[in-house]
Amino acid sequence: MIYLDNNATTRIDEHVLNAMMPYFRESYGNASSTQHRLGRQSNEAIQLARQQIARALKIQDPNELIFTSGATEAINIALKGVATRYHSIGNHIITCQTEHKAVLETCAQLEKEGCRVTYLPVLANGQIDLAQLREAITPETILISLMTANNETGVLHPIADIAQICQQHGILFFCDATQYIGKQNALDLAQIPVDLLCLSAHKFHGPKGVGALYIRRRKSKPIQIEPLIVGGNQEGALRGGTYNVPAIVGFGAALEHLQAEEWKTVATLRDYLETSLLESIPHISINGADAPRLSNTSNLTIKHVLATELISRLPDIAFSTGSACVVGSAAPSHVLIAMGLSEDMARCSIRLSLSKYTTREEIAEVAKQIANAVKKIRAQSPVWMLFEKGLID
Incomplete structure (x- = not known):
């Protein structure tokens, strides 16, 4: 994993x-x-x-x-x-x-x-x-x-x-x-x-x-x-x-035992992950992108792709919809709602958080698997088809 x-x-x-x-x-x-x-x-x-x-x-x-x-x-x-x-x-x-x-x-x-x-x-x-x-x-x-x-x-x-x-x-x-x-x-x-x-x-x-x-x-x-x-x-x-x-x-x-240099490497990998996903997936956004952020954290909204469905399609990647303390709650992220996202958009958001043990090879594989999974989900989604035809936002 x-x-x-x-x-x-x-x-x-x-x-x-x-x-x-x-x-x-x-x-x-x-x-x-x-x-x-x-x-x-x-x-x-x-x-x-x-x-x-x-x-x-x-x-x-x-x-x-x-x-x-x-x-x-x-x-x-x-x-x-x-x-x-x-x-x-x-x-x-x-x-x-x-x-x-x-x-x-x-x-x-x-x-x-x-x-x-x-x-x-x-x-x-x-x-x-x-x-x-x-x-x-x-x-x-x-x-x-x-x-x-x-x-x-x-x-x-x-x-x-x-x-x-x-x-x-x-x-x-x-x-x-x-x-x-x-x-x-x-x-x-x-x-x-x-x-x-x-x-x-x-x-x-x-x-x-x-x-x-x-x-x-x-x-x-x-x-x-x-x-x-x-x-x-x-x-x-x-x-x-x-x-x-x-x-x-x-x-x-x-x-x-912490070494500051480790987190500079993590920041580079986080940026590589975000760039890869933004280039391969249409209608994806980074929450908090224009604010100072932790070097290891990426919170992404993928339009009309439920985070729970994406997670279920990728059992070999450990990531989440948000804070571990609210797993099991039906409510969308209170953080994203406070930032102005709709409940639907909040439910289409995932959190990816890296560590000093994360490798570039892992990031490349994750970016590829997420992009492929999103493509398959959208191909089977009536909501996405309506969006592509301009019938819904």
Whole structure:
């Protein structure tokens, strides 16, 4: 199988797996049991991983990182934790219509509990209008939650500008960086004043089931977060529970092992894929084409070709209709709808996402197979025949 669903998850790096293995079989102690050697070995491994992640993201204090089970848990901690602790100051949160479902559904839950949430629209290319962001801010605004890179289209938000707006108004900025980290230039948190940020290891060739929440330690007005999971003093009492030592070790190793040059190669392959498909398939478009995008992501709308039918015709290629978190839903992509696509066009859209393991030969084969499948589907489609005769749009 040719795997082009790397925004859903990635193949674990061999170097990462090798780093993890000793903590399953030899150094298997509970990291909180520091009274004995096995526990101390595990604890030291966690601290090393914390330092590796901090170095990669230019975090000054490794203890600003809180380990979680993944980005979804980190999102819940951040949004619910801020809403609970800052409710006496204000109850207004600003986010965006194209955010990940983990953000949108958490915000929807907070609305039921009395929060007011503004969901910013996006332009046709998937970007937000910074003027609209400024206009949405009120004296009650306590948090702005905007992602770095969209998981479906790869469209990038200008987080440095957003962080500056938040600083000017004294508002906390939470950034979901889950899709960005490991797919672009390194994120420098020493230069970009993000207050809270989440990431997940399995998006950049690390293990599943581990992520982190970054909480900046301010010298004045420390950021206060109400814990989501209690029951232990792990992670400064912000996330109780036994440490998943092998996964945390793999998390650190995955970030440390990333090479920026790999993603320049991936960007070249993504462009080659898009050019090949645009040249061989009529009436195909790239969603977010004129916006800054992740180097590995291509979201394509193929007119009058249902994505589900195309996927079923290509069982040896792994790709998707969009985010893995909404598979099984009958609704079209909320991201593409927000960008102005009709429901029919959204249902004719596919996401192809590459990794450092993707080869040029694979891309050439994928382009050929997709073009052939589209031709066959359209040849049998009454809708396409009507479109060709100019009877429908």
